[in-house]
Amino acid sequence: MVIPVHDVNPVRRTPWVTYALIAANVIVFLHTPGMAGSVAGGSNLAQLCHLQAFMDQYAAVPRELIHDQLPRMVPTGEVGVGAHGPGCVVGPPGYDKSPPLSVFTAMFLHGSWLHLLGNMLFLLIFGNNMEDRMGHIRYFLFYIVCGYAAAYGFALLNDTSGDPLIGASGAIAGVLGAYLVVYPRVRVWVLVPFLIFLPLRLPAWLVLGFWFVLQAVYSSGHGISGAGSVAYAAHIVGFVVGMLLALPLRPGTPPPPEPRRLMFGRQARPRHTW
Structure with missing residues (x-):
């Protein structure tokens, strides 16, 4: 696994849409029940029930997307005591849910x-250049289309699943796939864990190609345990x-200018010798 840090690919305009998407994701996360304090851990049952009800209402569910089958009973967000002890109360949904909008x-x-x-790290590093290349409006539409394609592609492969599908990974995977096509030779600074984190400058085709291969391996169930908790198939669909x-967009895209002297992605200051 490699962690991208910075790409040597300057932009001509401020990536306002990328910044707005990052801000929106952070704001929504901070307002998601129980998530703001999740670093410390220790969520209680009431928070878990509230979170489960929140996700059921706003997350995409493959079974709902493909068959338009909304559940008759959903978590209400309340805690009750049943035959097996305390748990989350379920009841008829008190809201109207549109699967496509979800x-x-x-x-x-x-x-x-x-x-x-x-997700936000990958979006910040690779999204700004794609927004610069596409323009603000086309980039936003592209982002949304990739997200929808990833969600419905995953749902088609898991049409009976009632597990919620969340995250910007599918849309961001589309951004990565576009970057690979348009800027395959751009150099990307990455951290490679090998006893310590080693900084390396690698071509984008290698970094993103390796990422895609990992998603394919994980999607097949090899290499990790519990692969079903992550929608790797959605990543693959979004990327493609x-x-x-x-x-x-590839024809006519000039290679980005690259500074001659670089020090971990930044231009090194000139040194004088005596």
Whole structure:
């Protein structure tokens, strides 16, 4: 696994849409029940029930997306005591849910700080250049289309699943796929864990290609345990869709200027010798 830190690919305009998406994801996360203090851990039953009800209402559910089958009984967010002890109360839904709209809301939900920060790191590093290349409006539409494609692609493969699907990973995977097509030779500073974190400057095709291969391996169930908790198939679909949509952008894209002297992604100050 490699952790991207910075790409050597300057932009011509401020990536306002990328910044807005990051801000929106952070704000939604901070307002998600029980998530703001999740670093310290120790969520109580009331918080877990409230979170379960929140996710059921705003997350995308494959079974609902494909078959339009909304559940008759959903978590209410309240705690009750049943035959097996305390638990979350269920009852008829007190809201109207649109499965297609839930894909949009699910794109701004995350299950942990690590989930959020990992996604926002990739979006910040690679999204600014794609926004610069596409323009603000086209980039936003591209982001949303990739997110929808990833969600519905995953749902088609798991059409009986009632587990909530959340996160911006599918849309961001589309951004990564587009970046690979448009800027394959751009150098990316990454941290490689090998006893310590080693900083390396690698081409984008290697960094993103390796990321895609990992998603494919994880999606097949190899390499990790509990692969079902992460929608790796959604990452694959989003990545491929992003590549296909970016193909018309590749002709005429000049290679980015690269400073001759670099020190971990920044231009080194000139040194004078005596």
